[in-house]
Amino acid sequence: MDSQEVLDKVADLPITEWNYKGYAERHIGPMAQDFQAAFPLSDSNITLNEADLHGVALAAIQGL
Secondary structure (H helix, E strand, O other): OOHHHHHHHHHHOOOEEEOOOOOOOOEEEOOHHHHHHHOOOOOOOOOOOHHHHHHHHHHHHHHO
């Protein structure tokens, strides 16, 4: 795992504010499709896997 490469991909990853349909609570994060394009770790581009999010975040921190 090249932590600098991961950091570069995270820096380019669009982060948006959003909410689930029918719920007023706002969230901040990447869209699953954008995350999957940058980090093709799972078979899904409609959900985010928390283990992948944590691993990518830790690798990016190491890249700092």
